Amino acid sequence: MKASSQKITLYTAIALILAIIAVIVYVQLPRTGTSNGATELIYEGQPAKGAVNAPVKVALFEDFKCPACASFDENILPRLERDYVDSGKVQLFFINFQFLGPDAVSAGIASECAYAQSESAFWDYKTFIYRSQEPESREWATPTRLVEIAQTYVPELDATELSSCLSERRYSDAVSEDRAMGERLGVNSTPSVFVNGEKVASPSYGAIRTAIEQALSEAQ
Numbered sequence: 001m002k003a004s005s006q007k008i009t010l011y012t013a014i015a016l017i018l019a020i021i022a023v024i025v026y027v028q029l030p031r032t033g034t035s036n037g038a039t040e041l042i043y044e045g046q047p048a049k050g051a052v053n054a055p056v057k058v059a060l061f062e063d064f065k066c067p068a069c070a071s072f073d074e075n076i077l078p079r080l081e082r083d084y085v086d087s088g089k090v091q092l093f094f095i096n097f098q099f100l101g102p103d104a105v106s107a108g109i110a111s112e113c114a115y116a117q118s119e120s121a122f123w124d125y126k127t128f129i130y131r132s133q134e135p136e137s138r139e140w141a142t143p144t145r146l147v148e149i150a151q152t153y154v155p156e157l158d159a160t161e162l163s164s165c166l167s168e169r170r171y172s173d174a175v176s177e178d179r180a181m182g183e184r185l186g187v188n189s190t191p192s193v194f195v196n197g198e199k200v201a202s203p204s205y206g207a208i209r210t211a212i213e214q215a216l217s218e219a220q
Helices: 002-028 067-085 102-117 119-131 143-153 159-167 172-184 205-219
Strands: 056-062 090-096 192-195
Touching: 056 067, 056 205, 067 090, 067 119, 067 205, 090 102, 090 119, 090 172, 102 119, 102 143, 102 159, 102 172, 119 143, 143 159, 192 205
Parallel strands: 056 090
Antiparallel strands: 056 192
16 A cells, blocks of 8 residues: 555656646747747737838837937938838838837827828828927827827828827727837847847947848848
């Protein structure tokens, strides 16, 4: 009886060890889906610019209150578009990573509202939000100001619809999900740039160009 009990205890211990090993292996397995590596970078549903069949995908994680993002939008993004997007080599994506206060989140929601109306108008609206940027310490991206920016600079957008969308915070979940995705990917500052799912060490034009050229050579 004692030997039988010891045998059962041994089998139980072995089963427990195997279960623990199975859990460890499962956790370490890479996820499937639209991803590179173990964490998903989801392009579907994000504002995009460029050829759908472009061999390289570039994702920009940005915060509308981030001064470096405004500088990137003004000085680096036009060069990337001219050199790579317009030529069909790169498809460009914008992904919200709003962390600089509640009004940054409001700006992110406004951008999603604009995107829901018109993808082309979204890109203009995005730029004019940056051009209207005030000091980071100030809560300037209020719903009223965000609607004013659309009315003044992006007539393609229905300002009344934008106002309603903002008041309802219709896309707050989408903004939160984008930020959560960025955090899983290791985004800890803005702008952060990913080329074919790989984070670029610096958001400088030179670093991004090097990463794109490497990706293009690998795609040949």
